[in-house]
Amino acid sequence: MSASERPTARIGEETPGHARTADPAARRAEIRGVIIDLDGTMVDTAGDFHAALNRMLADLELPSIDSDELLRYIGKGSEHLVRSVLSARLPADHVEARFATALDRYQHAYAQVNGMHASVYTHVAEGLAALRDAGLKLACVTNKPHRFAVALLTQVGLHAYFDAVFGGDSFARKKPDPLPMLKASEALGLAPAQMLAIGDSENDALAARAAGIAVLTVPYGYNHGQPVQSIDSDGIVGTLLEAARWLHQ
Known part of the structure; x- marks a missing residue:
């Protein structure tokens, strides 16, 4: 089933496999970032x-x-991506021996193509603008290396919306560890209970849950090739603009 064919749940509704830890609607008035x-x-x-x-x-x-193979690996950072690709092509005892060279070659190649084959999803800019207009502070937290994240956000015209941008190399641990979420909240001067996280994968939800942050998911991303309905989140939003409208209510 493609992302566009997956049913979208209304925020706050139960979806199959969800074990919600908090009702986002009840926390809406607290959210500042x-x-x-x-x-x-x-x-x-x-x-x-x-x-x-x-x-x-x-x-x-x-x-x-x-x-198809690629989509199973995206979302856990460059090291995991490269190691997964090598593991599918080499004997186990050869993977680590070639990993450092492979990672260096990959990062060199990515620096050359970053943004060349990328496109902004529908209503992202409008959603970010609406969130900013509502007085919310925004942080981007990604497992992509920081330099690549900043370059891409700048290239596609989204960087100016954010108060802070953190990459997979910004802290000692990446998502799904909660550390990046907690550090982003701290950087914005807010408590986890005042934050909302939005992502497309289980890594985003696991990190947010462990940090005590409400989390919404979008249905069109990667999630390691698994359906977004399998993620334990507080709801699914069709676009970032839909999330912004919910927060405005």
């Missing part, structure tokens, strides 16, 4: 990943990757 994921939530970057990985694989004389 929003943490938003990048890849698969604001920008479709699968084309960039695909191009960079295939440049890396060609350099290493390994079989190329197709889009």
Whole structure:
């Protein structure tokens, strides 16, 4: 089932597999800041990943990757992405021996293609503008390396909406660890109970849950190739603009 075919739940409704820890509607009045994921939530970057990985694989004389395989690996940072691709092509005892070279080749390739094959999802800019107009502070928290995140947000015209941007190398641990969420809340001068997180994958939800932050998911991203309805979140929103409208109510 494609992302566009998946049913979208109204915020605050139960969806299959959800074990909600808090009702977002009850916390709406407390929310003063929003943490938003990048890849698969604001920008479709699968084309960039695909191009960079295939440049890396060609350099290493390994079989190329197709889009279906790629979508299973996106979302846990560059190291996990490269290691997963190598693990599917090499014996286990060869993966670590070639990992450092592969990561270096991948990051060099990604720097060259960053944003070239990317597109902003529908109503992202409008949603960010609405959130800012409502007086909310915004942070982008992504597992993408910080320099790539800033460059991409700037290229697609979204960087100015954010008070802070944090990448997978900004802290000692990445999502799904709660540390990036907690540090982003701290950077905005807000408590976790005053925050809302929006993302497309289980990593976003797990990190938010562990940090005590309400979390909404979007149905059009990656989520490691799994349906968004399987994620334990507080609800599914069709777009960032829909999330902003909910918060305005």
